[in-house]
Amino acid sequence: MSGPQREENEDDILSLRHHLVNWLFTPLYLLLLFSTVTGYIAALKLSNQPYDLVLTERARLMASRFDLIPETEQATQEYLLPDEAEHLSFTLFDANNHPLLGNATLPRPRPIDFAAEGPRLRSTSLGGDKVRMLTLHFRTSRRTPGTEYVLVVAEPVKDRLYLGRSILGNIVIPQFIFILIAGFAVWIGLKRGFEPLENLRRAVAKRRGDDLSPLDEAMAPGEVRPLIREVNALIERLKGMMDQQKRFVANAAHQLRTPFAGLRAQAELARRADAPPAVRAALEGICEGAGRCSRLVTQLLTLARNEPDARTEENMTEHDLNRIAQETAMDWVPEAVGKDIDLGFEGSAGELPLRCDEGAMRDLIGNLLDNAIRYTPPGGRVTLRTGPGPWLRVDDNGPGIPPEERGKVFDRFYRVAGSGQPGSGLGLAIVHEVAQRHRAHIAIESGEGGRGTAFRVSFSR
Ligand SMILES: Nc1ncnc2c1ncn2[C@@H]1O[C@H](COP(=O)(O)OP(=O)(O)OP(=O)(O)O)[C@@H](O)[C@H]1O
Numbered sequence: 001m002s003g004p005q006r007e008e009n010e011d012d013i014l015s016l017r018h019h020l021v022n023w024l025f026t027p028l029y030l031l032l033l034f035s036t037v038t039g040y041i042a043a044l045k046l047s048n049q050p051y052d053l054v055l056t057e058r059a060r061l062m063a064s065r066f067d068l069i070p071e072t073e074q075a076t077q078e079y080l081l082p083d084e085a086e087h088l089s090f091t092l093f094d095a096n097n098h099p100l101l102g103n104a105t106l107p108r109p110r111p112i113d114f115a116a117e118g119p120r121l122r123s124t125s126l127g128g129d130k131v132r133m134l135t136l137h138f139r140t141s142r143r144t145p146g147t148e149y150v151l152v153v154a155e156p157v158k159d160r161l162y163l164g165r166s167i168l169g170n171i172v173i174p175q176f177i178f179i180l181i182a183g184f185a186v187w188i189g190l191k192r193g194f195e196p197l198e199n200l201r202r203a204v205a206k207r208r209g210d211d212l213s214p215l216d217e218a219m220a221p222g223e224v225r226p227l228i229r230e231v232n233a234l235i236e237r238l239k240g241m242m243d244q245q246k247r248f249v250a251n252a253a254h255q256l257r258t259p260f261a262g263l264r265a266q267a268e269l270a271r272r273a274d275a276p277p278a279v280r281a282a283l284e285g286i287c288e289g290a291g292r293c294s295r296l297v298t299q300l301l302t303l304a305r306n307e308p309d310a311r312t313e314e315n316m317t318e319h320d321l322n323r324i325a326q327e328t329a330m331d332w333v334p335e336a337v338g339k340d341i342d343l344g345f346e347g348s349a350g351e352l353p354l355r356c357d358e359g360a361m362r363d364l365i366g367n368l369l370d371n372a373i374r375y376t377p378p379g380g381r382v383t384l385r386t387g388p389g390p391w392l393r394v395d396d397n398g399p400g401i402p403p404e405e406r407g408k409v410f411d412r413f414y415r416v417a418g419s420g421q422p423g424s425g426l427g428l429a430i431v432h433e434v435a436q437r438h439r440a441h442i443a444i445e446s447g448e449g450g451r452g453t454a455f456r457v458s459f460s461r
């Protein structure tokens with residue numbers, strides 16, 4: 001049962017962790033996206049500045065070169081355009097807006113470009129390519145003093161884009177790596193942070209079903225402590241209710257014991273007196289019924305006494321298991337003899353010290369012997385053995401318990417159908433409770449020679 005439950009718990013912890021990571025990283029990645037976009041715009045702007053400066057300087061240089069050529073000489077485009085600026089296209093216009101010279105036909109300058117002296121820059125596209133276009137209005141001072149010209153120069157923007165992207169890369173990649181490292185650190189941190197919870201879960205999963213002791217608050221992180229406190233309060237209430245119920249069963253059984261014993265004694269007395277056969281038969285029935293009720297009540301009381309509770313450790317003292325087993329076997333000799341069963345005891349050599357509740361231990365062995373004697377047909381053999389560990393074992397050569405029934409016979413009031421013997425199905429439930437109280441392990445095996453039944457109870461020291 002603990003398997004699927006455990007998986008479910010792990011999933012819950014995992015999803016809580018995912019939840020936290022999502023809440024931390026979604027905003028972080030959104031921020032990264034935002035900073036990438038703003039960074040890209042800033043990088044483009046930044047990369048434009050130096051290129052614009054160079055472009056302006058080149059245009060001014062071209063204008064002054066043009067001014068240096070005497071009016072009598074024809075200016076050539078190769079002369080105006082330096083080698084290192086071959087990627088530029090330019091057209092020189094005169095004051096009448098006629099193209100004079102150039103390596104490309106660039107759009108004519110607008111009237112405003114003649115009005116304002118100095119360079120004007122704008123981004124536009126030319127024949128499908130994005131370019132940065134500069135318009136420089138200048139007057140010559142040597143060639144023909146005071147004549148106006150407009151030089152239009154266009155530069156493809158792909159170099160600027162390249163610079164912009166490499167600036168962006170230098171910002172975004174470290175940022176991305178930083179976020180990845182932060183994510184890893186947070187993940188590890190969360191894993192370690194959840195460790196106390198995981199330890200708590202393991203401690204709860206390891207508990208025995210009957211362990212109702214409070215959970216250790218110190219194991220839980222501060223945030224979870226109030227929850228643990230509430231769970232402990234709930235356990236305490238539950239324990240109170242269970243104790244009340246157990247007390248009720250124990251009290252009821254105790255109260256019923258005396259009337260049943262009285263009933264049985266009275267019926268025995270009446271049976272011995274002279275009475276007509278029909279009345280005698282009825283009294284026999286009453287005697288038997290009262291006997292069964294007495295036994296049932298005793299079994300219920302024994303069960304209630306051995307149910308685990310806060311007093312589990314009470315009455316636990318050091319005893320010799322060998323002696324207890326031998327004495328209990330002796331108690332059952334009359335029963336065995338009455339049924340023609342060969343009851344044997346094979347104790348281990350020497351003492352078998354065991355910390356136990358002696359009365360409960362006698363109940364355990366007594367119920368195993370009772371079953372073995374009751375279910376083994378007359379003429380059979382029952383043997384009680386003990387050994388170091390310590391362990392004890394009851395073998396019989398009776399009908400045996402089918403493997404598919406072995407898991408159920410320890411349930412309260414469970415009986416295998418067709419045994420033909422009276423009983424209420426509480427004997428093995430008592431054996432189970434006593435074994436649990438003593439942290440012992442019970443196994444049902446086949447008896448000697450593969451026949452019958454063997455109950456083996458192993459105690460761990
Ligand atoms: N040694 C055994 N051989 C065969 N069957 C057994 C043996 N011990 C127990 N069983 C089977 O297991 C069932 C449960 O045993 P348990 O001792 O719990 O109840 P019970 O003997 O029927 O009643 P009670 O012991 O309360 O009087 C029995 O009904 C019986 O069928």
Ligand SMILES: [Mg+2]
Pocket residue numbers: 367370371423426427428
């Ligand atoms: Mg029994």
